[in-house]
Amino acid sequence: MGFRYEFRLSGSGGQGLILAGKILAEAAAIYDGKNATQSQSYGPEARGGSSRSEVIVSDEEIDYPKAVNIDLLLCFTQEACDKYHQDVKEMGILLVDESYVTKIPKGKYKVYSVPITETAETKVGKALVANIVAIGIITQVTGVISKEAVEAAILSRVPKGTEDLNLKAFNTGIEMAQQFK
């Protein structure tokens, strides 16, 4: 069987996780020439409520589009972390925003606990772009999708006039991840 990489971005509605998933999928599928799917499960709320966005990247056609054996789990809420951490595979990655996730469940995965939202607010200038900071970290730590592809996908998906802000967020994320040991 070919290469298959599973991301799950979890948190609550309004945190931009669906958009983040679409950017990762578009980067992999359109700009990196791989196959990718992005799916989501959502409740009836437009804001609040739990939100889950999943991206599968593969070098072959993707049949089952849901994540079952997660390579990277991003958690923007404690609730999401408690609920999904056991789906992360052995030696997978658990990435959490330390402002929201204070209790990190034990498991056989690598853990990166970083101030994502706080960095977005203080360094980039807007908490709203925390999702893009997270994308930067994910790009750097996984190496599954090229930096150029993610950049191109960000530019194609974010609202006009916010390109610079979002690229700054993305690069900030990359720099943060470069400090990881």
Place this chain on the structure above:
Amino acid sequence: MREDDARLMTGNEACAEAALVAGMRFFAGYPITPSSEIAECLARRLPQEGGTFIQMEDELASMAAIIGASLTGVKSMTATSGPGFSLMQENIGYASMAEVPCVIVNVQRGGPSTGLPTLPSQSDVMQARWGTHGDHPVIVVAPSTVRETYDWTIKAFNFAERFRVPVVVLLDEIVAHVNEKIIVPTRGEFEVIDRDRTTQDPKDYLPYALTDSDIPPFADFGSGYRYNVTGLSHDETGFPANDPKKVDLLHRRLNRKIERYRNEIVHYKTELLEDADIVVVAYGSTARSAYRAVRNARALGLKVGIFKMFVLWPFPYQELDKLARRVEKFIVPEMNLGQIAHEVTCAAKHEVAQVNRIDGGLITPDEILEAIKNVSV
């Protein structure tokens, strides 16, 4: 670095774009999760293409409006989900009876009633076939991927035009909402069929003429052919008829239209069946799980193949019957309590194993693999 025709698209977007490519220029609908993106996309796109989009007051009206539009010769479509599909049944029957080509997209969600608005289901399979009262012709297609949704939306219009019937595109929340890479086909890669139009003198025109093909040539409303259209049983002239002979002739022809052309309509693909002693029959998004399960099972040395349906109605009874003569064990995974499994049982003439989920979750490859292991012992 960018692949030129590659796009990341959801099934709902692919459905809307493909409909435009098929020549659809009239859409009437009513918002409902998880189908609303189709309406949203067409609200933006149709005015750009010189077509018409209208948000109606309900699904009854949406279905009626697309029939009215199609009578003028314009390819028409609506999109909805279970509760709205229930309301549309009345005029789906009208379209069958009056032989008005149209396409109805039903993005299935959990039911009955308001059910599970945001979660997938495949429980409208029987409703798509038998939802409206009376014996009636209808064609139902059920794609599994975004690319298939694109292709089968075009084919749905082709069927509707070719056979003058309503065609249902049964999506489910997974196919509708998954963002997937598709290489948008070029115009030369698919066929677009338009309904056969009469060339007769208006004074000789019979709107429901008995022809060799069983499909009467169409005349656009307002093009000089003044004829009558009714939902009542009618004769060749299009006027109501009670004469048992005429009524019998009409209804047998309406249903024969599908039966005699079933080989043009029925469509499925098989994989790994040559040496298989187990076959998984699947459709819609569940087929995606089935593919993975079958590959995983093969890796374990289990002789299992797949029969994936693109068209649910007319149902491939003959094909499954033939298959059942050499393969004994059938497994049908579906997000309902066995609607297609029952038909497979009829075709195979023995009980089949089922994998069913009705909790709003997509059946996983492991759940199907478990069923494969169970029947293989």
Place this chain on the structure above:
Amino acid sequence: MFPYEKYLRRNKFPHIWCTGCGCGIVLKALLRAIEKSKIAKDDIALVSGIGCSSRTPGYVDFNTLHTTHGRAIAFATGLKLAKKELNVIVVTGDGDATAIGGNHFIHAARRNLDMTVVIYNNYIYGMTGGQASPTTPAGKKGSTAPYGNIEPAFDVSALAIAAGASFVARSTCYHAVQLDKYIHKGLLKKGFSVIEAMTPCPTYYARPNRLGNVVDMMHWYKENSIPVEIARKVSEQEKKEKITIGILHDAERPEYCEEYQKLSARIMKTDNK
């Protein structure tokens, strides 16, 4: 002699309407209005739902569409939007238009979609055997209101005006000439036009309610109709149980097809930039 023959599908006669039914009177008024409007037969689509009045399309030589119960206006909406040059006329009854089709009726009025709707109001479901409808006056009997109707009735014209129709008129089968005048005005009006035609149902409304024969009903229309100009001056008490006839509403409002065409032109222009 008016050339009715020109518009009739004579081989479809005799019609199914009862002796004394008002449907024929409204039909003739409609044909006179069409003749006066000089609209070609090919350019007219006559759409109906289910009921006595809704059988009209079968008898007339236009593009005719006999649809499902209550849905005539919704089918007509699709026809009109897909082929804007068609003159769309809907013939419908009180039950068809205001009960099962009430939602379509008010929304088409709200959109002010260019079509002419002739509502035959006979206070009853005739086709199915005299059941009470939303316009059956309180106290009157129907087969489903054997002890007298306890529901208040819809004022169909008031409903149309409130919902946004740009032209609304009412008349009766006794005032047949006035009917064709209003239908003619409706045909010429750009927008949603409603002509409420009060029609006698001697079989299922007059008989159970002991209102006499059709001649008596015509007399009743004559005695109880008040021209709108007078109705506006008299007290509510004086108008009680009377029928206000005349042009009740005539206003200019943006019409849906035109608005859509404007939008489409604007979008296509922006896209070409």
